[in-house]
Amino acid sequence: MNHAKRKNLMTSLSLLLLFSGSIPLQAQELKLDEFARQSRRITANFTAIIIRRCELEVESIGLFAATEVCKITAPQAYYEYSIKNNIILKLVSLNPRNVVTGHADAWEQAGLQKIQKMLKNGRQAKEIEIVELVPEPAETYYRYMSPMIATPFCLKCHGTEKDISQEAVSSIKLFYPNDKSIGYHLGDLMGAVSIKKVYNPLNEK
Numbered sequence: 001m002n003h004a005k006r007k008n009l010m011t012s013l014s015l016l017l018l019f020s021g022s023i024p025l026q027a028q029e030l031k032l033d034e035f036a037r038q039s040r041r042i043t044a045n046f047t048a049i050i051i052r053r054c055e056l057e058v059e060s061i062g063l064f065a066a067t068e069v070c071k072i073t074a075p076q077a078y079y080e081y082s083i084k085n086n087i088i089l090k091l092v093s094l095n096p097r098n099v100v101t102g103h104a105d106a107w108e109q110a111g112l113q114k115i116q117k118m119l120k121n122g123r124q125a126k127e128i129e130i131v132e133l134v135p136e137p138a139e140t141y142y143r144y145m146s147p148m149i150a151t152p153f154c155l156k157c158h159g160t161e162k163d164i165s166q167e168a169v170s171s172i173k174l175f176y177p178n179d180k181s182i183g184y185h186l187g188d189l190m191g192a193v194s195i196k197k198v199y200n201p202l203n204e205k
């Protein structure tokens with residue numbers, strides 16, 4: 001093969017590689033956008049519902065029992081939303097109360113630290129979200145995280161001595177002996193809604 005021909009072949013090969021690579025990449029980005037939109041919608045709905053349920057429990061049975069009931073209703077709500085939307089949804093934290101469901105994995109821990117930095121640099125929590133396509137040994141996943149910030153209501157069960165209710169403290173001691181989700185102030189980052197969905201390239205057009 002002469003030099004010109006070889007050069008041509010190399011150019012076509014690299015074009016082919018570039019071309020075949022760029023189409024799926026574009027499609028991936030579109031799908032990632034769609035996943036982000038879906039996750040935003042689910043997060044808004046889930047957060048409103050879980051806070052409302054928690055408020056109703058506090059109003060109807062008081063803080064002691066509400067904290068106990070949370071151990072069932074919170075994971076139940078994660079399950080309900082996960083099954084309905086074909087995703088894995090949970091609330092995670094760097095300092096979890098429930099060490100089983102609230103534990104943040106490596107990606108979530110890194111994400112929470114990134115969010116913490118963004119907040120320190122003056123970014124508004126409602127503008128922050130993390131959306132990525134993350135390969136794992138067995139599957140690739142779409143991943144999404146949106147921060148949860150402490151309001152006065154949260155502090156009744158997660159606050160410092162000044163804000164936390166004694167009823168909640170005694171209930172937490174009993175039902176969550178390894179609790180770390182305490183001592184927060186108004187506006188602190190408490191954790192995040194985390195959504196994970198299997199990315200299946202065969203189904204992605």
Ligand code: HEC
Binds near residue numbers: 051054098099153191
């Ligand atoms: C009635 C007490 C109560 C109130 C009020 C409350 N929480 Fe919690 N929170 C809990 C309990 C109990 C759990 C553990 C639930 C479980 O067992 O899965 C929890 C879990 C969490 C988690 C999941 C990670 C973990 O630590 O297990 C996050 C994040 C969280 N709460 C944030 C908030 C925010 C933000 C607010 C206010 C909008 C709030 N909580 C209000 C009691 C409360």
